[in-house]
Amino acid sequence: MIRFDGRAVLVTGAGRGLGRAYANAFAARGAAVVVHDAGVDREGEGSDRSVADEVVEEIRVAGGTAVASYEDLASEDACASLVAHSVAELGRLDVVVNNAGLVIYEELEEAERSWEVMRRVQVDASFHVSRAAFPVLKGQGYGRFVFTTSGIAMSADDSRPGLAAYCAGKMAQVGLMVVVGAEGREHGILSNAISPVAATRVYTRPAEPGELEPEQVAPGVLFLASEQCSLTGVVLAGAGGRFDVRRWTRSAGVDFGRDPVEPERIAESWAEIAS
Numbered sequence: 001m002i003r004f005d006g007r008a009v010l011v012t013g014a015g016r017g018l019g020r021a022y023a024n025a026f027a028a029r030g031a032a033v034v035v036h037d038a039g040v041d042r043e044g045e046g047s048d049r050s051v052a053d054e055v056v057e058e059i060r061v062a063g064g065t066a067v068a069s070y071e072d073l074a075s076e077d078a079c080a081s082l083v084a085h086s087v088a089e090l091g092r093l094d095v096v097v098n099n100a101g102l103v104i105y106e107e108l109e110e111a112e113r114s115w116e117v118m119r120r121v122q123v124d125a126s127f128h129v130s131r132a133a134f135p136v137l138k139g140q141g142y143g144r145f146v147f148t149t150s151g152i153a154m155s156a157d158d159s160r161p162g163l164a165a166y167c168a169g170k171m172a173q174v175g176l177m178v179v180v181g182a183e184g185r186e187h188g189i190l191s192n193a194i195s196p197v198a199a200t201r202v203y204t205r206p207a208e209p210g211e212l213e214p215e216q217v218a219p220g221v222l223f224l225a226s227e228q229c230s231l232t233g234v235v236l237a238g239a240g241g242r243f244d245v246r247r248w249t250r251s252a253g254v255d256f257g258r259d260p261v262e263p264e265r266i267a268e269s270w271a272e273i274a275s
Contacts, residue, residue, distance in 0.1 A: 002226045004031035008090035009225065010083070012036045012073065012129065013100030015051035015115045018198055021214035022097055022221050023055055027064030029222065034086040035059070036069040036100070047072065064096040074120045075098060079128035087136060096133045098173065099147045105162035109153040115165050122169020126176055134180070134189070143189040145226045146181050151195050151237060154246060174235065181232035190223040191231040195246060197239035216241045251275060 004026055014023040015037030029032045039048030050217045052068040059066035067089045071078040087093050102121050104114040130145060137143025152159050153167035154174075174193060181191035196217040217238040223229055224236060235246040254273050256265060264272070 002029060002222060002228055004029050004095075004222075004226070007020045007031075007094040008034070008086065008092045009095040010034040010036065010086045010093060010096065010129075010133070011097040011099055012082075012125070015039060015055055018196055018214045018217060019099040019172050020055050020217045021198075022069075022099060023061060023066065023219040024062075024097060025215070025222055026095075026225075027059040027066055028062065030091045030195075031095070032065040033059060033067075034069055034082075034090065036071065036082060038070055038072045038100075040072075040102075059132070073129065074117075075080070076124070076128045079125060080132040081135065082129060083132035084109035086194075092140065093133060093136050094140070094142065095144045095146070096137075097131065097148075097221060097225065098129060098176075099146075099148050099233065100125060101148060101169070103166055106165070107162050108164045111164040118165035118169055123172040126173055129223070130176060130180055134184070137188045137189050141188045143187075144186070145177070145189070145191040146221055147177040147180075147191070147193040149174050149177075149193045149195045151197070151246065154161070154195070154235075177235075178233055185232055189227060192229070192231060192234045192236065194221050194224065195235055195237040197237075212240050224226050 007200040009026045009031040011019050011023045011026070011033060013019040014035040019037070023033050035052045037052040039051040049070050052070055056066040056068045056122060069082055069085050071082045073079050073082065083093065102118060104118060106114050114168060126147060150170040153170035159167060177191050177193045184191055194217065197216055198212050220236050220238040220243050222262050237244050237246055251274050254269050
């Protein structure tokens with residue numbers, strides 16, 4: 001049975017939606033949880049501490065252990081402070097779930113308006129939180145990172161107009177996942193990613209009750225964060241109770257030799273190159 005007794009788990013953006021479901025699920029299986037949420041609105045503005053506090057209260061009423069954290073992860077210092085606070089409050093840190101994120105729709109030509117805030121939340125925060133946490137986990141000889149990506153960012157067929165900054169940030173987390181996994185493996189640290197779909201406040205398509213619930217994604221995150229998981233560098237997609245693994249594959253290719261070929265040879269041989 002997957003349990004987290006004696007483990008400390010940090011979930012960023014844990015006050016609503018997916019993060020809230022993750023935090024409650026970890027606590028229900030014995031983890032002490034740091035519920036981080038800055039309480040911002042959909043545009044990344046404002047600050048409402050009650051968002052994190054309500055989840056902490058839910059966990060405590062259910063008999064679990066949780067503490068709140070409210071840092072605005074827009075700066076490196078805030079990210080480092082979050083990790084330090086987590087260790088100080090719980091005495092250790094075993095799992096980091098980089099879940100905090102925003103969705104802002106802007107066409108590519110206009111996306112500079114949202115780029116700075118999206119970069120800070122989607123790229124910088126995960127980078128700096130992970131950098132701060134890595135030596136803590138390394139010192140213990142054990143740890144799990146779960147990053148958050150999106151199927152919308154991984155496929156032109158699945159993507160949508162207006163999500164340039166969002167997709168750039170979600171693919172940046174895949175890069176972070178890969179590097180953290182490569183550097184962490186020898187220290188007992190594994191790194192994977194969840195690609196979730198759930199009807200949260202940033203989801204814009206119609207969904208029936210029970211169709212795309214955050215709680216349906218949470219089991220995948222708990223598996224990736226558990227001792228039973230021996231994988232690293234994996235993207236697990238979860239939506240509505242269905243899970244699958246997203247992979248990048250390499251074709252057999254064609255060796256044209258060391259002399260440069262004309263681009264027409266590439267065009268003529270494309271079917272063989274890509275097969």
